[in-house]
Amino acid sequence: MTHRVVNIFLSVGMFVLCAVFLYQTNKLSYPSNVFPYILIIGIAILSLMVFLQNIFSKAEVIEKLEKINYKRVISIVAISFLYISSISAIGFYAVTSIYLMVMCVSLQSHETSIRMAMKIRNSFILTIIVVIIVYIVFNILLKVPTPRGFLI
Amino acid sequence: MRLGRKSILSASFLLIVLMILVTGCGQSNTPAPEKKSEVNYPERPINMIVPYDPGGGSDMLTRMLDKHAKEQFGNNFTFVYKPGAGGAIGASDIAKEKTDGYSIGTVNIPNYLLQSISGSGDFDVDSFDYICQTASDPQILITPKGSNYTTVEEFVQAAKENPKKLTVGVPGALGDGHVATLMLMEKAGIEVSIVPLKGGSDLLSAILGKHVDAGMANIGVVISEKDNFNILGVTFDRRHDFVPDVPTFKEKGYDVQSFVGRIYVAPKGLAPEVLQKLETGLKNIWDKKEYQDDMKNAKFSTDWKTGAEVKEFVTNYYTEAKELIEKYNK
Amino acid sequence: MEQNIFELIISGFINSLSPYHIFLMAFGVTAGIIVGTLPGLTATMAVALLVPVTFIMEPASGLVMLGAIWCGAIYGGANAAILLNIPGTPSSIATTMDGYPMTKNGEADKALLTSLISSVIGGIIGVIILLTLFAPLAQVSLKFGKPEYFWLCIFGLTTISAMSTGNVVKGLLGGLFGLLLGTIGLDPIAGVPRFTFGYRPLVQGIQLVPALIGFFAFSQMLTLMERDEKYIARYKQTSSLLKSLLSEMLQKGKSVLLRSSILGTFIGMLPGAGGPVASIIAYNEAKRWDKNPEKYGKGAIEGLMASESSNNAVIGGALIPMMGLGIPGCPAAAVIMGGLLAHGIIPGSKLLVESGDVAYTFITSLIIANLIMLPVGYFMLKLVANILNVPLYFVAPVILVLSSIGAYALHNSMLDVFVMVIFGTIAYILSKAGIDPGPMALGMVLGPIAEDALGVSLVIAQAKGSILQTLFLRPVSLILIILSILSAFSPLILDYLKKKKIFESEVKRNDSSCC
Numbered sequence: 001m002t003h004r005v006v007n008i009f010l011s012v013g014m015f016v017l018c019a020v021f022l023y024q025t026n027k028l029s030y031p032s033n034v035f036p037y038i039l040i041i042g043i044a045i046l047s048l049m050v051f052l053q054n055i056f057s058k059a060e061v062i063e064k065l066e067k068i069n070y071k072r073v074i075s076i077v078a079i080s081f082l083y084i085s086s087i088s089a090i091g092f093y094a095v096t097s098i099y100l101m102v103m104c105v106s107l108q109s110h111e112t113s114i115r116m117a118m119k120i121r122n123s124f125i126l127t128i129i130v131v132i133i134v135y136i137v138f139n140i141l142l143k144v145p146t147p148r149g150f151l152i
Numbered sequence: 153m154r155l156g157r158k159s160i161l162s163a164s165f166l167l168i169v170l171m172i173l174v175t176g177c178g179q180s181n182t183p184a185p186e187k188k189s190e191v192n193y194p195e196r197p198i199n200m201i202v203p204y205d206p207g208g209g210s211d212m213l214t215r216m217l218d219k220h221a222k223e224q225f226g227n228n229f230t231f232v233y234k235p236g237a238g239g240a241i242g243a244s245d246i247a248k249e250k251t252d253g254y255s256i257g258t259v260n261i262p263n264y265l266l267q268s269i270s271g272s273g274d275f276d277v278d279s280f281d282y283i284c285q286t287a288s289d290p291q292i293l294i295t296p297k298g299s300n301y302t303t304v305e306e307f308v309q310a311a312k313e314n315p316k317k318l319t320v321g322v323p324g325a326l327g328d329g330h331v332a333t334l335m336l337m338e339k340a341g342i343e344v345s346i347v348p349l350k351g352g353s354d355l356l357s358a359i360l361g362k363h364v365d366a367g368m369a370n371i372g373v374v375i376s377e378k379d380n381f382n383i384l385g386v387t388f389d390r391r392h393d394f395v396p397d398v399p400t401f402k403e404k405g406y407d408v409q410s411f412v413g414r415i416y417v418a419p420k421g422l423a424p425e426v427l428q429k430l431e432t433g434l435k436n437i438w439d440k441k442e443y444q445d446d447m448k449n450a451k452f453s454t455d456w457k458t459g460a461e462v463k464e465f466v467t468n469y470y471t472e473a474k475e476l477i478e479k480y481n482k
Numbered sequence: 483m484e485q486n487i488f489e490l491i492i493s494g495f496i497n498s499l500s501p502y503h504i505f506l507m508a509f510g511v512t513a514g515i516i517v518g519t520l521p522g523l524t525a526t527m528a529v530a531l532l533v534p535v536t537f538i539m540e541p542a543s544g545l546v547m548l549g550a551i552w553c554g555a556i557y558g559g560a561n562a563a564i565l566l567n568i569p570g571t572p573s574s575i576a577t578t579m580d581g582y583p584m585t586k587n588g589e590a591d592k593a594l595l596t597s598l599i600s601s602v603i604g605g606i607i608g609v610i611i612l613l614t615l616f617a618p619l620a621q622v623s624l625k626f627g628k629p630e631y632f633w634l635c636i637f638g639l640t641t642i643s644a645m646s647t648g649n650v651v652k653g654l655l656g657g658l659f660g661l662l663l664g665t666i667g668l669d670p671i672a673g674v675p676r677f678t679f680g681y682r683p684l685v686q687g688i689q690l691v692p693a694l695i696g697f698f699a700f701s702q703m704l705t706l707m708e709r710d711e712k713y714i715a716r717y718k719q720t721s722s723l724l725k726s727l728l729s730e731m732l733q734k735g736k737s738v739l740l741r742s743s744i745l746g747t748f749i750g751m752l753p754g755a756g757g758p759v760a761s762i763i764a765y766n767e768a769k770r771w772d773k774n775p776e777k778y779g780k781g782a783i784e785g786l787m788a789s790e791s792s793n794n795a796v797i798g799g800a801l802i803p804m805m806g807l808g809i810p811g812c813p814a815a816a817v818i819m820g821g822l823l824a825h826g827i828i829p830g831s832k833l834l835v836e837s838g839d840v841a842y843t844f845i846t847s848l849i850i851a852n853l854i855m856l857p858v859g860y861f862m863l864k865l866v867a868n869i870l871n872v873p874l875y876f877v878a879p880v881i882l883v884l885s886s887i888g889a890y891a892l893h894n895s896m897l898d899v900f901v902m903v904i905f906g907t908i909a910y911i912l913s914k915a916g917i918d919p920g921p922m923a924l925g926m927v928l929g930p931i932a933e934d935a936l937g938v939s940l941v942i943a944q945a946k947g948s949i950l951q952t953l954f955l956r957p958v959s960l961i962l963i964i965l966s967i968l969s970a971f972s973p974l975i976l977d978y979l980k981k982k983k984i985f986e987s988e989v990k991r992n993d994s995s996c997c
Contacts, residue, residue: 006915010912010917021662027676031941032669032671032676034940035932076704076707077907084896084899099879103882142516240685241895272674274682325669345941350754353810357803357807360807361626376828376832379831450824
């Protein structure tokens with residue numbers, strides 16, 4: 001992907017956003033609609049600038065974007081979503097332990113010098129320590145509520 | 153029974169998956185065993201849902217009750233804060249709680265009613281059982297020092313001569329001060345420009361800085377600065393202890409009655425015995441001298457209403473406010 | 483009367499120096515720093531958490547502790563901002579802009595220490611201004627009506643042109659996107675929900691703190707994890723840093739520290755503006771007045787000093803309208819005011835007459851608390867800096883868990899946790915398109931204040947019959963409008979002047995070479 005493609009995507013995305021908000025703003029009355037209108041017009045103009053700049057751009061913006069490890073990013077986002085969606089159903093500490101284990105072990109995948117058993121052991125120790133510290137700091141000392149679920 | 157164990161395991165796994173799917177991101181409302189004996193109520197701590205931030209007015213008022221909760225209910229309350237959208241989020245949560253009497257909460261008349269009218273809360277008058285009211289805080293119409301309007305008559309006269317020209321600050325859009333101003337407009341046949349500000353402190357600074365012509369403020373929030381503005385009238389059925397020489401609007405011929413009532417509610421459907429126990433318990437605390445002194449120190453004016461009285465008031469207020477808002481807010 | 487106030491100050495100092503109070507302050511500062519460092523747990527929350535504890539204390543002791551927590555928390559926010567590029571509290575958004583680059587350059591120690599010293603200096607200057615001038619300044623803060631707030635926000639938004647180094651168009655786009663997100667929820671003027679897309683929980687709006695954690699923490703962790711780096715930055719403890727740093731700060735930053743602290747106090751005393759606005763504006767001003775503005779954003783110690791001294795000076799400022807008028811200057815001050823009321827102490831014009839001893843003990847204790855923060859903070863920054871020696875594959879998951887707790891703790895709402903992850907992902911994608919989280923965060927901070935101010939101004943203008951009179955033709959508004967225009971275009975003008983200068987000097991050089 002080049003910067004040009006990304007920028008065109010960006011401007012189109014912003015146009016869609018403008019359209020969605022514009023639809024709702026039209027239902028508002030004065031003076032509530034003034035501020036949203038200003039913002040929408042501003043975004044639309046700037047997006048148009050980005051769009052035109054890139055459609056008619058010369059070589060300088062067409063350079064390649066640095067390589068993104070899509071698989072990794074998508075899986076981290078997916079695991080995180082799964083994590084927070086299961087907190088309220090299953091329980092904060094239970095899911096957190098699993099999440100920490102999975103993340104720590106899988107993020108070490110490129111560490112070829114460490115044996116798998118070591119990775120799992122280290123992650124396990126970390127998980128235990130973190131969960132205990134979180135419990136002490138948040139639930140006992142600060143009395144900040146942590147999400148609750150079915151199991152603790 | 154070997155097989156059974158395996159199937160239990162897989163069944164419970166399925167159950168967990170199902171629960172995740174069903175409850176999603178919301179709260180897990182497992183159906184409660186409703187058949188608990190009401191006789192022994194309360195057997196465990198009662199959750200007190202405060203739809204505002206800790207440290208705020210509702211929290212402080214409830215903490216003062218909580219000081220004596222142990223002797224009345226066997227345990228202190230467990231405080232659960234659910235702030236957001238000016239209390240609408242927490243009030244929705246109270247309405248959705250289990251009706252076993254272990255989840256009650258505090259809301260403010262009339263704000264939760266107005267949230268229901270504006271569409272920001274998915275509940276209405278009938279979503280709750282009413283326990284009691286412990287304190288109330290009427291509004292006062294105030295003008296900056298040096299203003300030409302120092303009495304209700306002068307203010308009404310000026311508003312009649314210059315329709316929509318006078319600006320009246322209120323502590324929030326579609327809040328209690330807003331509706332009180334609408335009531336005054338309706339009863340006095342005047343029109344003013346209502347300026348929705350961000351809370352009582354914001355209103356106070358607008359008045360002290362003379363950015364608005366007048367303000368409809370809650371007594372409790374502005375009373376400490378009462379020497380720095382004029383007080384025209386009070387929206388109560390009787391003269392108020394904090395400002396005994398200020399006339400009520402009723403005396404002036406405009407029957408405007410509006411106040412912020414600190415009330416305690418439970419989700420609709422509590423067993424009558426449980427509701428009665430809660431009301432009696434809170435009344436016993438309310439009657440204590442120590443509680444009354446605490447309230448006085450913090451400039452809250454105590455005003456007891458039973459659950460039935462509260463219900464009657466809110467039902468009437470709801471109808472009136474709804475009509476006014478529909479009339480003036482197009 | 484003068485004599486009386488002097489006596490009150492002395493007795494206040496004596497009161498706050500009692501061993502019990504020193505202990506409370508040390509505890510408060512420590513707790514505050516911990517809470518402030520953790521992403522999502524704000525200073526307001528730190529104070530609110532401990533208000534119930536103070537109900538059983540003497541009024542003065544309770545206040546002393548709350549004040550210390552507040553100082554600690556505002557400072558603590560810098561730790562995460564510097565080490566991880568995650569503002570621990572919204573007040574430290576501007577701290578990330580130079581603090582994190584310093585960490586990247588291997589100067590984490592220096593950055594942490596700079597922020598500690600700047601915080602202490604800013605905090606003390608703020609309190610001194612509060613102590614000496616609060617009655618007149620409280621009156622000054624009243625001159626600020628809603629139109630002035632609107633222009634103040636516009637002035638704050640012009641910072642975007644200073645913040646976005648590469649591409650101003652994209653910076654503005656990000657800022658407007660943040661502003662648009664801020665409009666979701668309740669309409670401040672009509673009081674009805676809008677932009678909720680039929681999803682009722684959105685009535686409360688996109689909360690600032692979860693969105694900020696998403697913008698910074700989540701997207702930052704994604705960026706780091708994607709890159710296969712083992713550590714966040716190289717880190718080696720520098721020994722005997724204190725002395726050389728102090729002389730560097732004194733040499734380079736006297737004026738930055740003083741100006742930022744005064745700015746912080748001033749913005750702090752405007753109810754509703756608060757720490758985030760103050761630190762952003764102070765950062766912008768530091769950059770504008772500097773001879774080499776291009777070093778900002780790459781690890782300039784001055785940027786860090788500006789942000790951190792101003793946000794701690796806000797504490798003194800926020801207490802000015804509270805002590806003088808009974809109007810809290812920011813949410814944390816409102817919580818403290820609640821604590822005062824619970825003890826039957828009524829802040830406002832009668833405070834000095836009715837409870838002067840408690841008030842002055844509280845104010846003077848803030849100076850002591852700031853001084854205590856120096857050793858406590860020094861000890862703790864040595865501890866937290868070690869996070870850089872932990873491999874990223876351990877740090878990142880833990881940060882994500884802490885972020886989830888932080889987002890949840892604000893309102894006990896899972897929705898906020900989803901907001902964190904969703905906006906984190908959006909911010910990550912946008913950062914690939916060249917839109918940084920900084921301008922977006924700025925938009926979200928300023929948006930609600932600006933919209934409310936504009937709406938109210940328009941309502942008043944409608945009643946008075948003239949938008950021009952209400953919104954523009956007021957002395958303070960005019961000053962702010964001129965400042966905004968200068969601020970927006972000064973980078974361009976400076977650029978032009980500099981090019982011209984280089985050109986001229988080149989011409990000169992050519993001339994001289996000719997001769």
